[in-house]
Amino acid sequence: PHPGAMTAIGIYEANLGKVLLYSLLIALPTAIIAGPVFGKFISKRVIPEKEPNIIKVNNKTNGLPSVIVSFLVIILPVLLMLLSIVTPYLGDIPSILKNTLLFIGNPVIALLISCFAAFYLLGFKQGMTKNVIKDLVEECILPIGSIILIIGAGGGFKQILIETGVGDSIAQMTEHLSLSPLLLAFLVAGLIRVATGSATVALTTAAGIVSPIIQHMSGVNLELLVIATGAGSLMLSHVNDAGFWMVKEYLGLNVKETFKTWTAMETLLSFVAFAIAFVIDGII
Secondary structure, eight states: OOHHHHHHHHHHTOOHHHHHHHHHHHHHHHHHIIIIIHHHHHHTTOOOSSOOOOOOOOOOOSSOOOHHHHHHHHHHHHHHHHHHHHGGGSOSOOHHHHHHHHHHHSHHHHHHHHHHHHIIIIIGGGTOOHHHHHHHHHHHHTTHHHHHHHHHHHHHHHHHHHHTTHHHHHHHHHTTOOOOHHHHHHHHHHHHHHHHOOHHHHHHHHHHHHHHHHTTOSSOOHHHHHHHHHHHTTSSOOTTOHHHHHHHHHTTOOHHHHIIIIIHHHHHHHHHHHHHHHHHHHHO
16 A cells, blocks of 8 residues: 555556556566565675674574564554555444544554564564563664664755656656657656655656646556556665665665665666566557
């Protein structure tokens, strides 16, 4: 339930179910290529200049959590956030129940609940004491301060670019080009992504730009158009992107290493997803 994707689906008036179906078909091979395949390739070509920041807390446990528990902790916030999406469609339910579900489905509350669930399932249940969990939390929170400052500065710069009319300028540049709708959406989203650094802004802005252009076109697959726009919004992550700095800080990389790994991976992800979507569009 990414806000950018949901907004783009609404702007294009695409079918959510079909978008999810196409996304699954496209995402699996894309993730394999941009993930383990690229990871194996690039790992031999990146020589770390320093050791990454490693948590040194002695987290004594009785054993490792099960696979089900491990995946549950990861997907729990997503499942909880889905509540805020499905609640409006539950019909006539008591207002207190509706408000409770919407409250739990709020992203901040969903993440908070999932954090406490992780404390229990990955901590207490695995034999950790409250002092060990406290030390782990302190180790994890320490790098967040600098990350928040970097993200805040990047967000401010992004907003400056948006307010100066970058999206409008790109729209004027592309509206007279005779391109495939999918290619047009991919390029527009990519340009906005590079300019602003935000995938969400690139996805929603590009959808708003491309939508009126395709209104008088026939045979446009709106579901694949959503995916093409989303693919373009991922390319060339750089210093304007909050995700760039989060990866850099959490994994203990320098800027050069982050460009070689994260930026290259995001760009590969973008182009592979678009290529598969373009091929599917030509077949169906």
